[in-house]
Amino acid sequence: MELQLRGITKRFPGVLANDRVDLTVRPGEILGLLGENGAGKTTLMNILYGLYSADEGEILVDGVPRTFSGPGDAIAAGIGMVHQHFMLVPVFTVTENVVLGVEPTRGPGIINMRQARRDVAEISSKYGLEVDPDALIESIPVGVQQRVEIIKVLFRDAEVLVFDEPTAVLTPQEVEEFFGILRGLRDAGKAIVFITHKLKEVLEISDRICVLRRGRTVGERAPGEVDEATLAEMMVGRPVELVVQKAPARPGEVVLEVDDLMVFDDRDHPRVKGVTMSVRAGEIVGVAGVQGNGQTELVEALTGMRHPFSGAIRVLGEVVTRESPRGYHQRHVAHVPEDRQRAGLVLGFTVAENLILDSYYGEPFSHWIRMDWDAIRGTGRRLVEEYDIRTPSIEIPVSNLSGGNQQKVIVAREFSRDVRLIIASQPTRGLDVGSIEYIHERIIRQRDTGAAVVIVSTELDEVMALADRLLVMFGGRIVADLDPTSVTSAQVGLYMAGATP
């Protein structure tokens, strides 16, 4: 089945998300759709899947124009989508998730579970997608969950399969496995759209690459005729520095010491199970790992947001295990949180207010019970200037800023004082290439002025590039302490998957 998008245009208030986009995908090929966050990839696919309706343009299936008023129509037309955030019900079994919406029945409305299970097993063996049909989704690893999503799509007889950022949650080994599955599907005659912002992956797997920038298609290339730098330039619109420039680290005194730390999450599951580590002044320690292996809870414990169950944390020799976030702040610890919109900013507050969120309570921003707005505005203006935050005014809500500029607000607030330890979690997630460069540069500058830095990120390439020492976290433990210059990402990937080579 051939699928064609012609002149698709979609406007949101104030944004042109898609601007006359043309796209064709044929059976037996993998089309890579490359673009930065906010380039309009996901919007385009949601239009294709009937979740949004296009303002202009048409969708043709085998040359016939079709309109989809909901996902049901798209599914019926043979289009299947694997969403970036999996659409699986955690408390259901694999089989229940697969058949939801198209349940095989015996008698009026009664689900024929035996047949459903058989169908799932059949698809999984036909395409080499190994799963246990009776396992609960919440008890299986992310890589397997992704296979369930693929089975779900195949169960609905999809001919065109769309994958939205499918590798974001996978280890390098799982990515390889996933690519094998993709090739198998292609060879079985399916048409595949692979949406990503990762240059390396799109070059490896695609038969054709289509680049989107600011809602428009800016070009189509075969993977043989381009390299990463060219693609990056097409994607961003200017030449981009792909490697991080930094001088060798000169580690000094120990700043952070963590001793046999154990942390539980909100649902009372142990997530950090005995972590011991130390970080010195002037070095960047990267913590790599697949999402959900305890990094979130570790960071929360290291910044006072969650009290550890046992173990000890020392900053500059002082025990801070059960300190509040303010206690950490007063000991010169900076925190760049994982979820910037929920933990880093008050979205309804202005840029200036967000810039003093950590220190509003004392001089010079307040005197006794009175806020000193002149001092606050003065600091706001100075930091906006110094950290190149692109905002029309310091008096507008921070929610009006782009993701990159929101992150700069956090970085400006956290780095603009005497900082001895920086805990940064996913510091560049979802940012455009320009902002990523900027944040990296700032972090390295802090290191060079003598701060100890901990970077927690699920983007392996990022931690490898930034870190002077690389720790790998798996199952709530540190399973490896590596020198990033002497290991390959494949080796790190093995540790991330829990294997011990």
Add this chain to the structure above:
Amino acid sequence: MTAPATVVRSPAEIRRARRLGITYIVLAAFVLWVFGMGSLGEGSATFKLVRPTDRFKDFPDLVLPAAGIAFVIAAALAAFGGIQLTRGFKKLSNVVLAVGFILFIFAFLAWAAAGSSFSLVGMLDESVKRSVPIAMGALAGVMCERVAVINIAIEGMLLGGAFVAAIVGSQFGSFWALVGATMVGVVLAWVLAVLAVRYRVDQIIVGVVINVFVLGLTSFISQRILNQNPHLNNATLLRPIKIPLLGDIPFFGQILFQQNIFVFAMFILVAVMTYSLFHTKWGLRSRAVGEHPKAADTLGVNVYRYRYLNVMMGGAIAGFGGAFYIQGSVGRFDENMTAGKGFVGLAAMIFGRWHPVGAMAAALVFGFADSIQGKLAILKVPIPSEFLLMAPYLATIIVVAGVVGRARPPAADGQPYVKE
């Protein structure tokens, strides 16, 4: 790819185990001192297991030495506490808790009935009856919350159902009363659904408003019209139906198989709902809508339609349950006669972990707590009756506060679904 199987007990689990263990010990001491010492020399407690009208009316009574029973039960509770504190009961802990609870109640009854006789069958029969509106409310709650709509308005639906059942029943007979009560529930639920699902108004506020509205309206009409026209508020009761053979079983037959249709409807509804929720298309989709509406939507399941449909079915159950107050109980409407049973129903739903069987079991416990005070007044127990009236609500608070471990509601519970 699986994490190493280390068994680590979380701080909350440890706390809960310790708390439970201490509770057992305290209960054991209480049983020993108050019930055991208190009934020394009071003689035996006689429990009647059949009624004089039963076919096997000569079935023997249960006669037990009150003090002796208390000592045995105190020892058992102390043993539970000891095991809980040292080894723990692991998966059986809730079963043991239930057994401990029943033993405690039994010791209490033996103490209260020491030296006299007490109709156990009568009290359990009363418990089942009193649990009907609570169970109906709980089942209505399950219906709504499984699709993630919180229905605080169950209280109002019960009351509205009772009100309409009284008026319609007085004029057109019991059948139409039940139909009318059910329809009122559906209409109120429809209002809730429109506001909560379509307009995404805060569900708690909508529910409270419906409750206040129904209470105000029914009280007003009751004072202004029903009081002057008693013939509008004089419905006939539905007689108990005795199921052949089963109804003759001593003790159990009386409690379970000689009841009015509301009790049977409760049992049937629990069975039908349990099967439907876990074995049909409707059930799978409803649960998906409550757990992860977006996933359901991307698979072509109409989230709004399921929410409307289930909320209205929940309303039908609650409205029908309201009719119990009239056709199944007293025959006439009184102001605010539901007296918060709808809320107790919601507690039963949580206690029962959003499962129909659990919800009914919890409702039976609350019904029991409710009936106990009526019966004990007769035995001249030295506890103020006001305190006994509090018993069901006290039980509710203890239960909802997490004595049975933290239950997990449907993941999307209470959140309106916004289609992009």
